[in-house]
Amino acid sequence: MSAMELVCPAGTPAALREAIEAGAHAVYCGFRDETNARNFPGLNFSRPEMEEAIDFAHGRGAKVLVAINTFAQAGNMKLWEQAVDDAAAMGADALILADLGVVDHARARHPDQRLHLSVQASASSPEAIGFYVREFGIRRVVLPRVLTLPEIAALNEQIECETEVFVFGGLCVMAEGRCLLSSYATGKSPNMNGVCSPPSHVAYSERDGGEMVSRLGNFTINTFAAGEKAGYPTLCKGRFEAAGRRLYVFEDPTSLNAVDMLAEFRDAGVTALKIEGRQRSKAYVRQVVGDFRRAVDALQTTGETARTSLASLSEGAQETQGVYRKTWR
Amino acid sequence: MALPLPERAPDFVRRLPTPPLFLLRPVFQQLMAGLLRRHPRMFARLGEYGQRTFLIDPVDMPVVFIMKPDAARPRLTPHGRGEALAWEAAVRGPLLKLVSMVNGEEDGDALFFTRDIVIEGDTEAVLALRNAIDDAGIDLVEEVEALLGPLAGPLAALRARIAPLLAGLERLRAGLARTREAKEGTPGSKTERPA
Numbered sequence: 001m002s003a004m005e006l007v008c009p010a011g012t013p014a015a016l017r018e019a020i021e022a023g024a025h026a027v028y029c030g031f032r033d034e035t036n037a038r039n040f041p042g043l044n045f046s047r048p049e050m051e052e053a054i055d056f057a058h059g060r061g062a063k064v065l066v067a068i069n070t071f072a073q074a075g076n077m078k079l080w081e082q083a084v085d086d087a088a089a090m091g092a093d094a095l096i097l098a099d100l101g102v103v104d105h106a107r108a109r110h111p112d113q114r115l116h117l118s119v120q121a122s123a124s125s126p127e128a129i130g131f132y133v134r135e136f137g138i139r140r141v142v143l144p145r146v147l148t149l150p151e152i153a154a155l156n157e158q159i160e161c162e163t164e165v166f167v168f169g170g171l172c173v174m175a176e177g178r179c180l181l182s183s184y185a186t187g188k189s190p191n192m193n194g195v196c197s198p199p200s201h202v203a204y205s206e207r208d209g210g211e212m213v214s215r216l217g218n219f220t221i222n223t224f225a226a227g228e229k230a231g232y233p234t235l236c237k238g239r240f241e242a243a244g245r246r247l248y249v250f251e252d253p254t255s256l257n258a259v260d261m262l263a264e265f266r267d268a269g270v271t272a273l274k275i276e277g278r279q280r281s282k283a284y285v286r287q288v289v290g291d292f293r294r295a296v297d298a299l300q301t302t303g304e305t306a307r308t309s310l311a312s313l314s315e316g317a318q319e320t321q322g323v324y325r326k327t328w329r
Numbered sequence: 330m331a332l333p334l335p336e337r338a339p340d341f342v343r344r345l346p347t348p349p350l351f352l353l354r355p356v357f358q359q360l361m362a363g364l365l366r367r368h369p370r371m372f373a374r375l376g377e378y379g380q381r382t383f384l385i386d387p388v389d390m391p392v393v394f395i396m397k398p399d400a401a402r403p404r405l406t407p408h409g410r411g412e413a414l415a416w417e418a419a420v421r422g423p424l425l426k427l428v429s430m431v432n433g434e435e436d437g438d439a440l441f442f443t444r445d446i447v448i449e450g451d452t453e454a455v456l457a458l459r460n461a462i463d464d465a466g467i468d469l470v471e472e473v474e475a476l477l478g479p480l481a482g483p484l485a486a487l488r489a490r491i492a493p494l495l496a497g498l499e500r501l502r503a504g505l506a507r508t509r510e511a512k513e514g515t516p517g518s519k520t521e522r523p524a
Binding site: 040041042202228229279280281287312317 | 378430434448449453460464465466
């Protein structure tokens with residue numbers, strides 16, 4: 001049985017090089033505009049940088065998957081179509097797409113280009129995935145983080161394309177591609193603009209005594225006591241008062257770490273393992289990719305993976321196996 | 330029992346008298362000019378955010394810095410803690426943490442989660458600066474060596490000699506952190522959600 005492919009994040013050319021040197025089989029990255037779901041300031045690739053990155057990766061036997069995974073704006077398809085055409089011309093190993101119109105353009109104009117369905121497309125049923133495979137020849141689907149391990153195994157029995165699952169990193173509120181929280185608070189969303197909780201709307205302040213207050217738009221997201229571990233300033237990770245209790249209403253500030261489950265993913269028929277974090281530094285990429293590559297190799301050679309804790313890099317310094325091992329109602 | 334390396338300077342360092350700034354200013358200005366010369370891609374990546382004025386506050390040191398990473402007129406000036414300064418975005422943290430972030434050794438988000446690094450003001454500008462620096466592959470020791478010119482040789486020799494010692498101390502620190510984590514149990518897992 002061949003090893004599962006390790007798909008690693010790169011927000012910058014330096015992170016891409018770091019990921020490949022740390023053992024990434026494939027790296028995903030995007031252009032510096034609204035076509036990719038990590039459109040944060042100072043991140044992403046210009047056209048010449050993407051071309052260099054693909055050359056660098058191919059020279060070392062790694063693949064580059066270009067994420068063009070926001071939803072195109074009506075009347076402004078050109079930006080997305082150009083991104084698809086450019087990435088295909090540069091020799092991208094696959095395009096990660098979400099928008100039906102963009103998928104259609106890619107299939108029509110670049111019939112031999114390998115296409116992956118982004119998690120942003122939120123396709124989680126055999127019927128939805130089957131549609132993309134049948135109509136557009138999608139070769140791989142990145143599964144939304146809404147499925148348990150048995151559900152993934154069952155899904156793989158019913159579909160005719162590869163599956164890729166998240167194994168590490170920040171967690172969404174389990175409604176990828178359909179989340180309106182950021183848009184509600186700021187008018188900008190990951191789905192349309194490539195930014196969840198855009199930093200232009202985020203503010204931090206310190207109070208006497210070391211308390212830190214994080215705000216998003218007009219909302220206070222959280223107040224962290226002195227020394228308390230912090231999380232991202234997203235509404236889904238906000239701590240609010242509800243029913244007389246002060247609690248994380250949607251999700252705790254915590255990161256996914258499914259390194260213990262690699263054998264189960266393999267047995268469930270998963271092809272590729274995705275590490276989240278294009279907005280993170282090359283130090284994060286180096287450590288997480290290195291640890292996961294060792295785990296994938298160990299699974300291949302010894303059948304076991306060593307437990308690795310990456311809590312120090314995790315949101316709120318906490319880890320979870322998320323919905324893969326669903327323990328709540 | 331050996332102790333881990335201190336992550337911030339002792340409190341008295343911050344309270345030391347302000348060093349003679351007129352001597353320091355040309356040095357830091359040269360450092361900034363060197364960064365522009367050696368890492369032009371960083372300034373290009375920053376784009377419009379290069380026009381922002383940043384306060385860099387090493388919280389365990391007696392000085393703070395005002396930085397304007399403008400490719401046309403880059404500026405990095407040290408100031409005493411008591412000075413009233415105008416800035417648009419601030420990054421605060423112990424000097425060693427700031428340096429390790431610039432050098433790409435530690436992750437900025439992780440340092441934010443652990444509250445080692447604090448940011449204020451224009452969050453967008455701070456993020457752009459962090460990302461541009463991370464991509465640039467800066468090594469501050471190399472930058473200082475470049476600044477020193479003929480004096481760089483002895484510094485490089487000293488660095489080579491102490492490198493094994495620093496690596497050993499880092500391994501010790503990591504080992505202690507793992508021991509501490511094992512004693513305290515594995516990090517928490519989410520096992521329940523509000524109904």
